[in-house]
Amino acid sequence: MSYSNSRLIPSFNRPPSKVAIRRMASYEDDLEGAVWETLLEFQPAVRDKTVLLKPNFVEPDAQGIINTHPAVIRAAREAFLRLGAKTVIIGEGPGHERDTEGIVEGLRLRDYVGRLEDVFVDLNADEVSTVPTRTHASKLKSLSLPKSVLSADFVVSMPKMKTHHWVGATLSLKNMFGIVPGNCYGWPKNILHWAGISRSILDINSTVRPDFAIVDGIVGMEGNGPIQGVRKASGVLVMGDDPVAVDATCARIMGLAPERIDYLKQAALLLGNLQEEKVEQRGESIASVRSPFEVLPAFQGLRM
């Protein structure tokens, strides 16, 4: 629920969540149709609102396996505009690379969404406000966050489906690391590592909980992710208004047990539903699209 209306709901008091899985063989498929139909099911309240799409842009990537594909971003942007959103902006603050313009130009984002100056915000260079974190899982008591994020009415996390060499998997919750600005914390945002990655994920997402998640699993990454792994095509978009449930569903598609991923287990306490019986699947079933990801030896214990 963005920053202005984030609410933490204990798991016993939380209704079931819905997660939609759409099979998409390639980025040339009708992504706009799939996202639009899914949003119609969820009916997010975005009319006359400012929507912030938060993709995962890390660094230039010739193989297309690191960053959220711009075709998915265009599909989401068009669908939210069609639903009546006043503005749909795209914001990202890459973690290792200062040259944000170089990344988005390398991705040819401009070809998909038009003039970047009108639609894109480099969250690493945005104005910031310091806000207290809503949980204190880490030693971070406050965070300086971009005003574009804090003022957005509706935040959509749009990660790439990838394994991660520190936390097992990086999905919609981990993707929110990118809202923490480099111009306050550096490149990388090392303060989050020292505060504990899993705990920082909780504090960031409790403070700015994504209202919706759209995971690009059409082509993702397995092995030594999130940068040095190898291509893994799962051929899916996974979407929903509960980021924990979306991530848990993605983990199951990846052949990983979500309750063994530390930050997801903790997130289930206050941020969303993890248990399979509390997630209503729409579209494809998990079993029909399951495609186990290779993981590093240190994460073999995460396997289902």
Added chain:
Amino acid sequence: MSLECMAVMTERKKEGNLPFREEYCLPFLLSAQNSDGGWGYHPESQSSVEPTAWATLALQGDLGRHAEPVDRASKWLRQTQLTEGAWPRTAGGHPGCWVTALACLALIEHAKAPDAGILKGLQWLSDSWPAEGNWWWRLRQRWHKSPGMVVRQDHTLRGWSWTPGTASWVEPTAYVLILLRNIPEQLYPAGASKRRQLGERMLYDRACPGGGWNAGNPMVYGVPGEPRIGPTAWALLALRDYENRPENRTSLDWLERNYENITGPGSLALAHLCFRVYGRPAPPLEPKLSGLYGENHFLRNVVVAAWACLALGSIPAWLRRSSKAEPEA
């Protein structure tokens, strides 16, 4: 600027032939300065130390043409220094190593010699150790699976972190080393010489196996890290005194091989600046940079515009100085 020079510029402007730096970069920077004397990361945003330092360094290169905005910026920088000597990201905020190094560098260029405020900043940097590599950290390494077992690097070689309480990284270390090169060694606070040697060794330790640098992890889980343009350029600029070392040469080669694929103006400007400082030939910067400006206006980023000014102007003195020589008067 000389009268002849001004006449040439005026003539070229009439002909619509003004260099990109004069026509776009400098006017953008000058118009983006806030009334308090500082710059934000974008025009009309709150003044911050980093963009103010970069804009000041970019404007200082023009031999007094921009004395007034530079004076105002220097005054703002002095006002934002914290009592402990460090600089924060924005006025009144928490200290940062990289912003402290950049503020000191900008002020040295303005003052022409290190003064008390700058030396206090240097003292703070000299006392500011990164969090990794101390005995307690190494003890924990023995007991837990931790980054030290996953990444291949010598954690006893400690440089500078972005923010206090975190680990050393390439860019902030490079900024501090460039600063140290611009201060006479006899003015170094206690321990600064040792920190400098450690910082230089740390940078070489963090070089990627095939040349170049990334943020600071050359090997993760046995896989060589991919170098990036920005960190490579800054590390090379910081290690310029050792231009004949093989690591410098292979990293410059890497930068040359990858120059044509650069898609961002910031990286392009830094790579070009690096080639010029090392005396390597480089393709003309202006056409590509102005092309990128035409597309996105550098996303109105003050730091990128300042780097473009630096790359298109004469090589700044603070990058030319060698640690073996006294800073110029």
